[in-house]
Amino acid sequence: MKRKTPYLICIFLAFITVHMVIFEQGLGGDGWGYYAICESLLIDADLNLDNNIYGVHNGFTNDPETGRYITQYPPGLALMNAPFFLFGAMLGSVIPLHIPQERIFKKPNFSPISTAVFFRIFGFIFAHNIYTLLGLFILFLVLRLNGFGTNLSAVLVLCTYFASPLHYYAQSGMSHANSFFLISCLLFCFSKYLATRKPYFWFLIGLCIGLATTVRYTNILLMSCIVFIPFIVDSHRIKIVFYLLGGFTALFWILPVFWWVHAHQLRPSYTLEFCFNRIPFYLSLFSPHSGFFMFHPLFILCIPGMFIFLGRGYPSVSSNASLTALFSFIQLMPLCLIYGYWRLWHGGDSYSQRFLIDCLPFFTFCMTPLFTIRSKAQWIIVIFSIAATLFSYAGFLVSISRILEFPEGYIWPQYIGEYRYIFTQNHTFSDFLNGLYNNVLTLKTINTFF
Secondary structure: OOOOOOHHHHHHHHHHHHHHHHOOOOOHHHHHHHHHHHHHHHHHOOOOOHHHOOOOOOOEEEOOOOOOEEEOOOOHHHHHHHHHHHHHHHHHHHOOOOOOHHHHOOOOOOOOOOHHHHHHHHHHHHHHHHHHHHHHHHHHHHHHHOOOOHHHHHHHHHHHHHOOOHHHHOOOOOOHHHHHHHHHHHHHHHHHHHHHOOOHHHHHHHHHHHHHHHHOHHHHHHHHHHHHHHHHOOOOHHHHHHHHHHHHHHHHOHHHHHHHHHHOOOOOOOOOOEOOOOOHHHHHHHOOEOOHHHHOHHHHHHHHHHHHHHOOOOOOOOHHHHHHHHHHHHHHHHHHHHHHHEOOOOOOOOOOOOHHHHHHHHHHHHHHHHHHOOOOHHHHHHHHHHHHHHHHHHHHHHHHHOOOOOHHHOOOOOEHHHHHHHHHOOOOHHHHHHHHHHHOHHHHHHHHHO
């Protein structure tokens, strides 16, 4: 039987690429911190970050003994972005360019940057776009591996990008794009294990989790998959556990070495603030203040989707797909729990619920079987999905245009009820287009040069 060529996913990824180019967000606050680690390692060959901070001090504290800056950020993102950083540095050495940065960068106390630094930043930002595209494509492969159709898988990948905060944070220089890519890889490796039953895939799963932990500390909770092993493995359980732990340790060691060399301590320079007198799943998923399902309602379909996976009598769902869904559910629970207990479960002044971007492969996979139901109910699901995607993306467009000012000076709604400002403030479509032209970084940069 001739295999179907996946034209649709290629078209969608090309469309997403154009979207990334147009709506690039730059490094953002945390991005400058991750960039400082990368530049210090590759240019200065040390971890003294004092001369690598360009006026944005998010995530830095002063060492009381040495007075040097210590960062709270882990080093994994800098390591993953290093090849792209070097690519940008190579471009900077061959392309002469004057940067009118006073018009591009409008941050207080921002230190002027050289052309060489500008191109390194370009390479660093480029990395996040590439990892996002790779993560989306790998998610497509995961869905195909589990028996879902080519076109359905492509459409769900498109919705994953536009119906979630990924369309913003894939281009912001923060850690979410890299983490999303690694969790897509994790789900792919698990799906390949189920398809082949080759134990070495657990070593690759451990590598994914180890590297993901060096990117975002909370990803260590992905090791909860170890409790899943007895339920899917009939033999060689001890061997598989050693594979998993071996892969994890092969990359996790980077963290304590980084902490010791950078700050002379064996712990992260991160303030852990949790509140346990709350309902964590409500806050991270359903809270009107940046709850994931409230701002991105498409993904609430993962709940009925899980019932289909765990039920019986659905010929469109294979046994391996059901195991993959259960694996995703087991991975989701501790992450949703820890983010709900976190003091700032809403991410501070973040755009929507950014913490759960990393988990998007799990959410998407769990809702997939709903779209295979052959009944009149499928039209309801399709209409809801379109409306939910447009709702999520409308918030992005309004925010990026900066034509509205929400309470406390935010450019995006912090509470779901604040969406009413979109309909009650008097702005025209022309105001919206002008807002995009004046505030989108790519368009602003092009306008600056020409």
